[in-house]
Amino acid sequence: MNKKKVFIVGGTQGIGLAVAHEYARVGCDVAIVGRNTTDLAAAADALRVHGGKVVPIACDAMDPDAAEACVAECVSEAGLGHIDVALMNVGGATPLSSVTASAKDILHVMDLNYATLVHFFVPVTAHMRERGGGVFAHTNSIAGHAGMPLSAHYSASKAAGRVFFEGARVELREHNVRLVTLCPGFVQTRAHEKGEVPTPFILSPEAAAKKMVRAIERERREVSFPWQLATASWLGRVMPKALLEPILARSTPKLPHAT
Numbered sequence: 197m198n199k200k201k202v203f204i205v206g207g208t209q210g211i212g213l214a215v216a217h218e219y220a221r222v223g224c225d226v227a228i229v230g231r232n233t234t235d236l237a238a239a240a241d242a243l244r245v246h247g248g249k250v251v252p253i254a255c256d257a258m259d260p261d262a263a264e265a266c267v268a269e270c271v272s273e274a275g276l277g278h279i280d281v282a283l284m285n286v287g288g289a290t291p292l293s294s295v296t297a298s299a300k301d302i303l304h305v306m307d308l309n310y311a312t313l314v315h316f317f318v319p320v321t322a323h324m325r326e327r328g329g330g331v332f333a334h335t336n337s338i339a340g341h342a343g344m345p346l347s348a349h350y351s352a353s354k355a356a357g358r359v360f361f362e363g364a365r366v367e368l369r370e371h372n373v374r375l376v377t378l379c380p381g382f383v384q385t386r387a388h389e390k391g392e393v394p395t396p397f398i399l400s401p402e403a404a405a406k407k408m409v410r411a412i413e414r415e416r417r418e419v420s421f422p423w424q425l426a427t428a429s430w431l432g433r434v435m436p437k438a439l440l441e442p443i444l445a446r447s448t449p450k451l452p453h454a455t
């Protein structure tokens with residue numbers, strides 16, 4: 197994987213920054229994208245320690261035109277020149293009660309996790325098709341396999357990305373563009389600072405990044421980890437819902453602001 201050109205959208209914090217370090221450490225050039233320019237500059241400085249080229253790009257992934265301009269900047273001569281590997285990592289959600297949530301709150305999470313993926317999918321895969329191939333990975337989630345209480349909005353938005361990749365993967369095959377869906381369980385980032393929900397088997401961003409880079413480099417179609425949560429999720433999907441729902445209801449905490 198030496199000297200690959202790696203583009204990470206949402207690469208200034210948490211999981212995305214840890215993945216950027218994994219690639220930069222082995223000699224790859226990386227472009228990282230985020231909105232906060234202070235975080236962007238700090239992340240770029242930390243990545244430059246590894247010796248490769250680092251291209252920080254400020255962009256709001258919610259804006260499709262900005263996403264297109266961001267990809268153009270990344271593949272320009274001043275940027276990386278081209279992209280071998282892209283990771284679309286923007287996303288997340290705070291726990292939300294489906295009983296009290298507004299339509300706006302629910303749809304904002306769909307935009308953050310799904311629309312942002314699509315905004316980059318179109319220009320990046322076009323670039324990869326022109327070049328004869330590449331790998332486009334998405335940080336999805338184990339939550340994207342099934343709806344979970346307090347995460348119904350998030351599960352739906354990640355499921356959309358997973359299912360989109362299932363179809364698009366087949367179409368992009370003949371263009372040698374590989375789509376990789378990465379489904380982590382809990383990862384210790386700012387997303388869990390408030391500790392609102394239990395986080396069993398939580399991984400450090402570094403541990404998650406190692407698993408993600410291995411999966412990307414092996415061009416795995418879909419990978420879920422850690423195995424304990426992947427197995428629990430699978431069991432939940434095959435178990436009769438009449439048995440599962442009371443168990444989930446008993447184990448779901450009440451949010452302070454939920455009625």
Ligand SMILES: NC(=O)c1ccc[n+]([C@@H]2O[C@H](COP(=O)([O-])OP(=O)(O)OC[C@H]3O[C@@H](n4cnc5c(N)ncnc54)[C@H](OP(=O)(O)O)[C@@H]3O)[C@@H](O)[C@H]2O)c1
Pocket residue numbers: 205206207208209210211212229230231232233235255256257258285286287288289335336337338379380381382383384385386387388
């Ligand atoms: N943490 C977990 O337990 C966990 C588990 C499974 C899956 N995931 C998924 O992993 C991904 C990363 O999660 P994380 O916990 O590492 O998040 P994080 O620490 O909050 O980092 C998110 C990154 O995305 C950037 N970003 C956010 N909104 C953006 C926007 N509109 N435009 C451009 N950049 C934006 C952030 O920079 P700026 O804020 O400066 O823009 C930051 O670099 C998400 O897709 C999340 O759903 C997380």
